[in-house]
Amino acid sequence: MLYYKTPEEVELMRESNLLVSKTHAAVASFIKPGRTTDYLDNIAESFIRDHQAIPAFKGYNDFPATLCISVNEQVVHGIPGKRELREGDVVSIDCGVEKNNYFGDSAYTYALGEIAPAKMKLLRITKEALYKGIEQARSGNRVGDISYAIQFHSEKMNGYGVVRDLVGHGIGRHLHESPSVPNFGKKNAGLRLKKGLVIAIEPMINLGAYQVIQEEDGWTITTKDKTISAHYEHTVAICTGEADILSTFKFLEEEIKKNIELVEIQ
Ligand code: MG
Ligand code: MG
Numbered sequence: 001m002l003y004y005k006t007p008e009e010v011e012l013m014r015e016s017n018l019l020v021s022k023t024h025a026a027v028a029s030f031i032k033p034g035r036t037t038d039y040l041d042n043i044a045e046s047f048i049r050d051h052q053a054i055p056a057f058k059g060y061n062d063f064p065a066t067l068c069i070s071v072n073e074q075v076v077h078g079i080p081g082k083r084e085l086r087e088g089d090v091v092s093i094d095c096g097v098e099k100n101n102y103f104g105d106s107a108y109t110y111a112l113g114e115i116a117p118a119k120m121k122l123l124r125i126t127k128e129a130l131y132k133g134i135e136q137a138r139s140g141n142r143v144g145d146i147s148y149a150i151q152f153h154s155e156k157m158n159g160y161g162v163v164r165d166l167v168g169h170g171i172g173r174h175l176h177e178s179p180s181v182p183n184f185g186k187k188n189a190g191l192r193l194k195k196g197l198v199i200a201i202e203p204m205i206n207l208g209a210y211q212v213i214q215e216e217d218g219w220t221i222t223t224k225d226k227t228i229s230a231h232y233e234h235t236v237a238i239c240t241g242e243a244d245i246l247s248t249f250k251f252l253e254e255e256i257k258k259n260i261e262l263v264e265i266q
Contacts, residue, residue, distance in 0.1 A: 002179065003172050004196030009102065010237045010244065013172065013198055016053070016104035017235050017246035020095050023047050024108055025251035027067070027095075031110055032261040033087045037069040040093070041080035048097050056096030056103055056175050063219065068094040068107075075163060075204050075212055075221040075229040076107075087113035087261075090123065092231040096175055103175045105200045106247035107233035110256070111263040119207065119228055122160060123265045126205040126230035129153040133183075133201045137236050137243040142192050146201060147185030154205045155184070161210030163229070166221065168202045171235055193238045198246070202233030 005013065026047045027040050045066040048055050055066035063079075070078035070092040071085070078092070085091060094107035109123050129150045136145040146168075154160045168181030179191045183203045206212075208227030215222055223229050236243040256262045 002170065002197065003177055004194060005172060005198050005237065006196070009172070010198065010246070012100050012102045013104065013235065013237070014246045016097055016099040016102045017106065019048065019051050019053055019097050019099055020104040020106045021248045021251050023095050023097065024093065024106065025255045027093060028110070028252045028255035028262065029259055031085065031091060031112060031259065033085055033112065035085050037078070037080040037083050037085065038065070040069060041065045041067045044095060053097045053099035056098045056105070060175060066095070070220065070229070070231065072228050073223045073226045075206070075223060076166060076231055077219045077221050079217055079219050085112055088115055090115060090119055090228050090230065092229070094231065094233065101173055103171050103173070104247060105171055105175065105233060105235050107202060107231045108249060108252055109230040109232060111265060113261060114263065120265070122205065122207045122228065123230045125154055125158050125160065126203050127232045127265055129203045129205060130201060130232040130234060133203065134234060134236055134243050134245060137193065137199065137201065137238060139193055139195045139238055139240045142188055142190045143179055143181055144185040144189030145187055147182045147190070148187045150203045151184040154203060161206035161208055163204035163206060163210055163212055165212055166204055168200050168233070171198055171200045195238055195240055197238040198235060199238070200233055200235045202231060204229060204231045
């Protein structure tokens with residue numbers, strides 16, 4: 001089932017995604033060595049509830065936390081806990097909220113302190129791949145145009161592994177709606193995009209091979225070859241021209257500049 005949103009619904013989704021983006025910023029200011037991941041999760045949960053909204057991931061298929069925090073070789077769906085972050089970690093944080101019955105969803109991968117140039121490049125290319133995908137997200141194009149653009153930039157141009165088992169998705173009154181938005185695929189294939197469709201585009205890119213495994217906790221997805229992975233995600237509304245990006249990295253990137261422990265992705 002595909003749900004096309006009215007302009008009023010897109011505005012409600014903008015509000016949900018603005019809160020997601022500000023939650024990321026609230027968390028970013030606290031990322032530092034020695035900090036546990038559940039400390040960051042508590043900040044996010046309080047921030048979201050203080051803004052009359054609900055953490056979207058908490059309780060979703062029994063996921064126990066507000067954020068997914070996935071460190072180094074963990075790709076996505078890491079469960080916050082007692083793990084302490086360390087200098088040199090690559091930290092992916094995914095956040096979703098439900099506000100006024102509409103969902104927002106966005107993810108960002110941080111470099112905590114100095115990391116090897118090869119790792120830094122993976123983060124930069126994955127973030128670039130997200131925007132290459134968003135460039136293709138317009139009315140008249142097809143889902144495959146987004147998929148191909150992401151795969152071309154990360155796999156073909158840079159030799160990274162594009163995760164196959166997890167994909168982007170439609171979003172609205174549900175966290176996950178149709179269509180699936182894979183990060184690999186063929187140009188001019190798949191669903192034709194129409195104004196009003198709102199999708200989460202989220203490349204998950206591995207420094208090594210694309211294969212992943214699920215950890216015994218039933219959630220955490222890890223690269224099979226234990227190389228690091230990066231994940232960036234925006235929620236975007238399809239328009240006749242350029243997509244309307246409803247989430248933003250602006251606030252969290254301002255926090256990265258202020259937080260001396262974090263290194264800017266560039
Ligand atoms: Mg997400
Ligand atoms: Mg998502």
